[in-house]
Amino acid sequence: MAVGVDIWQVKVAFGALEVLKGVDLNIAPGELVTLLGASGSGKSTLLNVVAGLLQADSGDVAFDGRSVQDLAPRDRNIGFLFQSYALFPHLTVAENVAFPLRARHRDKKTQGRVTQQMLDLVHLGEAGGRKVSTLSGGQRQRVALARALAAEPAVLLLDEPMAALDKHLREEMQVEVRRIQRDVGITTISVTHDQTEAMTMSDRIAILREGTLVQVGSPEECYMRPADRFVATFLGEANLVPLTDRAGSGGTAVVRPENYTVETNLAAPAGPYSATGTVRLVSYQGARCRVEVTAETTGELLVASVAGTVDRAGLAPGAPVRLRCLEPDKVHVLT
């Protein structure tokens, strides 16, 4: 039932500005792939090309192996969730959800039945008669999702779906949208600049930088084995430790802050990827403590994120410390 989406060599330029420089991406049926990138990376442009709201200069997009490049958005059978939700303000909640069914000339009985199913799916079964303006932000997003899914589209496209929600609601809706996407089993492409959201929701993350895909992989792969320095620092925090001491191999080790612990006893033997330096700042963050250290060799900032609390008295600014790597086998080396 679910269809795969294939993106081949999609290029888009606005005047002299190349926004997408030939992007290839294959999405399996039922998979949720997040396009992650900073603003200007081309992620929204790619989503609009898949939706047909923007025409690519070259390349092709196929649903289920058939090119949709020449189809208008309304003929692509997609559901598109806008950042601003774009609910029709003059229609009720139920009329909004029924809109795609009406556009497809479904009979009134089917419209009513499917609309109720969709509202139940997003836990708004009682809200059908309400005006859109009376809904909260989270409720509006649920209605927009119900509307996007009502006509059983082949592909669901989410454009910064959580951007307009506050932090608490955002985390709740990330899990909720993921649940609904799994239940419906619909192939989904989401766009975000929020790495936590990408990690939480996705089967795979596709990281875009300046119009080029730099890495595609599961959240674990991208986090544990980043393709390059950009991905390493963009997806979570990373200490990039140069490995010049290894017979001139010249690689860079990616050590995550949670893989470092802080030792004040410099006499103990040093392990792999450890580093010495002086304390710059200690900040208490609840479940973890964040210790910033100026590296002795490079002068760069290194960060350790230690579970629980640390002995803050021994970590006054300027105190000499060693950062010891807890699990050296989890360190990824970039060559």
Added chain:
Amino acid sequence: MTALRESLGKSGWAVRLAAGLAAFILFAVPALVLVATSWTEQRFALFPPKGFTLEWFGEVLTSKKWLQPFGRSATVAAIGTALAVILGVAAAIGVSRLRSSRAARAWRTVMILPLAVPPIALGVGLYNMGRWLNLSDGRMALLILGQMISALPFVFVLVAGAITRLDPNLHKAAQTLGANSWLIIRKVELPLLGPTILAAAVFAFVVIFDEVVLAVFLLPPGVETLPVTMLRASQETMTPALTAASTVVSLLAVLLLGGSQMVGRGKKGGADAP
């Protein structure tokens, strides 16, 4: 700045009263003078009125001399308004679909051009067109055409402005939901533009109803719209029936404009979304 506000705060009521009085004198006094002359017992509409009589209102509201032009004006304005609204709304939606901003600018210019053409020029043009096409029986149609053209820019500008204030994502959303252009216009754009279209229609109606130059030019002798009758009355007899007629028309216009404002606000409030 705060000092200014403080000094204004102390004497604020005086400033506001003065501003209110100035506005009142500017707008209301001529109207009130006109209304007052309509109840005078004299045979000429002169201020101040002498005595009080509703005789002139009686004449205006019963004599064929006034009622027939009134009915003709109302008919012409209704047809002209309907045409101006249909064409103006279609043109405004059309211009919003243009991808090229240059083409859109050119279209906008064409649509507001009638504002720049003097009514006399439009009248002469239409009169000659009628002669050339041998439309001696179609003078009323020519008049409606001309007045529709002069009302078109108002409808176009109001509705085109309202379209640019619509959330562009609504249009995109409707497209992705499978709607064709006609469904988007009918179920999304027209309902959202409803209050604006109503206001534009009232505007067009008032513009056409009050139009006098084209009517003088195009209508044959003996066939008059209300403004022509009033113009002639002001040039010939200048009886208080003229100001009584003006009072009635002004009252109707105020009711129409005020009523449409009220309806517009009510609708907008209901559909409002932050």
